[in-house]
Amino acid sequence: MSPARSPTARHARWQSVLTVAALAAAVALPVVLVSVGGGVAGHELASLEQTGYQLVVSAEGLHGIEDAHADEAKILALPEVAAAAPILSVAVDVFNESGNVSPVLAEGVVPAQFSPTLGPTEAGLFPSPLPLGDPNDSARYDNGSYAGRATLDVLLSSTYASRFHVQLGQQVVVSPTINASLGVRYNVTGFFGTPLSLVQPSGAFAAILLLSNLQVLTGYATGPHTVVPDGADTIEVVVSPSAADRSSVIDTVARELQALFPAYTVTTLSSEASQLQTAAGVLTGFYLALSSVGLTVGLLFLALVLVRRVERERRSIGIRRALGVPSRSIAGGILQDGAVLAAEGAVAGVAGGYLVVQGLARWASAAVQEAARLAVFQPPFLAELVAAVVALSAVASIAAVRAAARLDILEELR
């Protein structure tokens, strides 16, 4: 049996529902932002940790590296270095035997140096050794003359091969422009990467060629009409396996590289990871600061609802106090009411945030879907968030508690 609901009771019920909704919205925001942001940052960190190289040599800004082959040799001469892989990334057009043409991101590599830069996960996605003919890319480079014999082999990404049904042994024309007549015919000697069925449309088409082949094809090589000699984007450096976990050795190699190439930037992956963690921490702080605005509004709403509740229950509070119920017990009841509403709002917010992320992972644009799928819901963070909201409800309850304490018993019993 329950008392019939009066309009006032219904109004009060709506106020409570709206308070819970306001707090839920305020809590859902940081749940979404922090879980997705943290997930993306965590994914990036995991990617960094899974690479096979420990240092990167690059030029400032968008400038590339010159004399990549020569620099590779200089780096390999350092005692603790096991591999130095210059990498050039250029967009090209690939024409296949079926007559299709598609833009492809081509990477020029030195096979013997490139393979050690692959981490344990990545390594399984590439044939070993890379079937590009010349493991050291020395034949065509020929001490910078680029006059040596070319091995025209290319590896295609499995996404490309699946999409255009390219088979091993077929040929494709790789061209720096959409004009096939400016291209060079290559033999398809292998495939790499995750199958199309797994990466879906988000996997870009890619190709791997010998560094010198790509340099010549796209002009990143010394020649009669070019001024950028032996170009690359970066050189990834692998230290010897025994030193891979020793940060002191990696730092020493970094200093040696910096001394060797004072104009270039030398970064260690651990420093990149640290920077990424710092950035993720700053972002999390920003997300929480942003969310605190919503939370403040929600708590103000809670404070108002509790004060209204005290106003509505003046007579009841007066009766309780007349009967001898201590003020602190009445204050405790108000705090409890606030805490219950706050807890309901916070838990609903956590659940709502989780559902929003699941919805984004399912129905949002491809980029957002990808980010949402990386979301990580950390129970300690969620528990702290709920606890913080419940704790803050005590602050929101202060006005109502004071209003109840100030009630004149005799006035309320009149």
Next chain:
Amino acid sequence: MNGPPVPTVELRGVSRTYAPGRPEQVQALRRIDLTLPAGSFVSVQGPSGCGKTTLLNLLGLLDTPTEGELRWDRTPVGLRSDRERSRLRLESVGFIFQRFYLLPTLTAAENVELPMRALGLARVSRRTRATELLREVGLEARAHAYPHQLSGGEEQRVAIARAVANGPGLLLADEPTGELDSGSAGVVLDLLGRVRQARSATLVLVTHNPEVAARASRHLTLRDGQVVADRTEA
């Protein structure tokens, strides 16, 4: 359940002035001297505005005197802190109001449990005692009814059960039958008499009704904030 021993209540030169020093100043009680021995049954009568309810509020520690002293067993209690007076009210005073003042969101049983809950009694003990008290006032079957589902007489009986829940030594009833028909009023007064006797409690009954007042053994008459008659039946 028995509370603390029933106190002898004394008022020594007690005055109560509302809005002192202001134009709207009202002197509700003027230098009252009164002793209420433990277990006495006192009626308080007088015209409206003579200070009956103010006297009751002072006796029940709901209000504080502006002058004079209120003592329980010779111990001054009138000017104690709000917290201490709440505690004394909870343990030693049972209020019965004209308009019952049951909490509308609680059932009859929950209303009766309220003072016991404030006293910190365990749930099972509260339930058991609330059931006993409701049985005593003849409302065991209405334990789960809300106040709006009860008649006026039933509400006042629940209020009496609530008033005696903590076994108080001082029962204060302000026009307890003022809103009841004569039949219900008789039932309520009989009940009040029984619970007072069962607990040897002091009962102070404010009323306009001479028939109701006649049930008491001592009769006070107030006029303009002063006791103008104090008659004890032989």
